[in-house]
Amino acid sequence: MQNGTHVPKTRPAVILLLAVILAAVAALSLHTGSATYAQTAAVSTPTAPHLTARSAGANTIELSWTEVPGAARYELHRQEADAPGWQQLDGGNLRVTSFTDGGLTPGVTYQYAVRAIDANGEPLGPWSNFPKETASGSGASTPVPTSTPTVTPAQTATATATASTVTAPRLSARDAGANTIELSWTEVPGAARYELHRQEADAPGWQQLDGGALRGTSFTDRGLTPGVTYQYALRAIDGNGEPLGPWSNFPKETASGSGASTPVPTSTPTVTPAQTATATATASTATASTVTAPHLTARDAG
Template sequence: MRTSATALAVSFALILSFLTSSPARAEVGAVGAGTYENDSPAVTLSGDWALKTSTQDSAGSFAQLGGTGYAQISFTTSGIKWIARKSSSSGQADVYLDGVKVQTVDLYASATQYQQTVYEVSGLPETTHTLRIVRTGTKNTNSIGSSITLDALIAPDIYPPATPTGLTATPDSTGIRLTWTANTEPDLAGYRLYRANGTSSTWVQVQDAMILGTTLFDAGLDPATTYRYRVRAVDTSANLSPTSTVISQAPAPRPTFSAPTLSDCPTATVTPTDATQLRTALANASPGDVIRLAANTTYSFSWYTLARSGTATQPIWICGPRSAVIDGGGTSDGRGLRIDGASYVNVVGFTMRNAAKGLQVRSSSYIVASNLLIEQIGDEAIHLLSNTTDSMVVGNTVDGTGLGPDRAFYGEGVYIGTARENRCQYSNCQPDRSDRNVIAFNQIMNTTSEAIEIKAGASSGWVYGNSVDGTKMGSDHPAPIIVFGNQWVIEKNDIKNAVADGLQVWTADYELQYGLDNQILANTATNVPGLLARIGNLTKGTIVGCDNALAQQGRSNISCQR
């Protein structure tokens, strides 16, 4: 077959163009919502595209094409945006959507314009689509060139998730526990929960942080108020679903923390006047007995012990005025009073001082320590341990601990549970389950260690309305209140003069099952140089209410709940 010279020349030119042009970048498949820069693997570039750096373009670069070629992306979202640079030397490009030409875009501008949306389409079904941008070689008559540019391609998602269903509410502790049915969208990011008080039309987002699961505990609520809730789902493009059905719920009633005072102490059944008589009365106590210490009397003896129980209707009382003093004889040894294996005992009103430990309660339940003055103590002032449960430490004054020889590290005000290294001595080598205890309305000052410490193993208690002062605490005790236990409510405490933070909650790396699900609510801070509440990075489920005060570095290192 004879071929003309002209045809041969054209064929040679096409072959040469194919051999010298840049190959197309490999396809990576359809992509979801996101911003895809000019050098993204999701963007196919065919032709001699030049990549140029520039701080004025998206991600610091743009691509420019001066010859034959195109840019292409496949996407699954409801729309796409082409971001480009417009200039006096730019030309025109044809835009194809799913193989159909939809627009010719002119990139000319008399002065350079950066990060311009030059083409946009929305409202597409969320199936696979392909956008192709083809350089035409044509230009505006005012342009001095015909190149085209690609800065980025943005695939937005405008379709919200489905409305969440199955929202339920259950009263729990200080608030309400909300649960709902999980959405199934593949691009689901989480949920937003909203609350309205009573009949109010104002809805408040319960927490700033995205809710990643399908449950949230809304803490610190007023039990006299009925609350309304609704939830919305959020996808990875920040689209919000319609609101769920609204539900209503009131919180459970709060526990009361009143405790007996000296005026509540019944008529004495025995009034010991010296140490021997007091030891005898304690050894022989029975349900309903009232051991009243005499005014202006000092009972000088170490290791007073009660190992007898009362009943719910007939507790044993040990009571007396402040001028009745149990003196332990020195801060290096002994206890002011030990309650051992007992239940239903009220210890009210008098003073304990000058002992290694003030009040120690072991393996007991339903013990009330109220309106006591405990001062000048070698180690800790009040210690509930060895699985002591359901007891109250209310309205006491603790003044001066850690005064024993080299005992400053152990000078806690109120100490719940047992340190890990002591468990084989006090709790059968197991975590000390001193659960459901209340520490409320105490004044705790001049402690060399934490004013209140809750050890791992102790759960489901309250630290409420206490006034704690960390002035005498050493630098190795950074917070007046420290919690390693689970499900404690730390509420309305007034914290002053901390070394660092007001309170801390920790999970030890060797006991990840503790330090969880605590509630930090409405606490105040004065002269606290760190955070009001520092939550350890291994700790899960702890709530810090936005009603906590701000310390000098802020409220907390985690998002607060409104």
């Protein structure tokens, strides 16, 4: 009390209480905003469909997958598990979550992949998993060429002369650092050149690497993405431009290295009809001589 005037004093406890209340309100607002953002991001990120393949007998495999919200249709691909060459099955109008793949070859293992497509025809989210299933069944199936050529008497002499076994090259892949994989293979007698293909191991889409003029027995694959596993396949080509024997083995190698890398194509299958037909025909074509498969090696060369 000075000159008759009373000056109230603010207590420290009141100030502390107000500070605690303001801090709690700020923290609650921040948490609410973060939760809302996380929820919005989760809703806007499409998930990959989960694909299941089941042998149903009668040369048929049944496929089903989980629905992707916002999908206008789906795109389904198939290849033989041991031969490169993805083929689209659905005709571009697959709007359900199941498909029956019929007319298959008993004993052959097939691999499948599916992805969602939006109303604008653009991919909606990533590819599915890549399940494999072996076709089985009874009854008549589509005949496939045998490995024994039918030789007429006039052809007997020629067939005997060319019946020597052609050694198969073995393909090897080695990580050499610096976003590079080195590939090498043994020579195929009679080969005029070789045809080398690559895909990401977990995504369909074989691409030819050599430009059609690969005449040596090695190749350096550069500009790869570190941490990505790649798969390779090789076959020999004769002087007439025809495949000389079946495809090689299919080695895998993971690229490593530092520094910027050259972007690689997306996982979209990029198999042309000509390539697919050739790959399919090569695996089953019978020749008068026994031609073994080349073996391909991949090596990362730094």
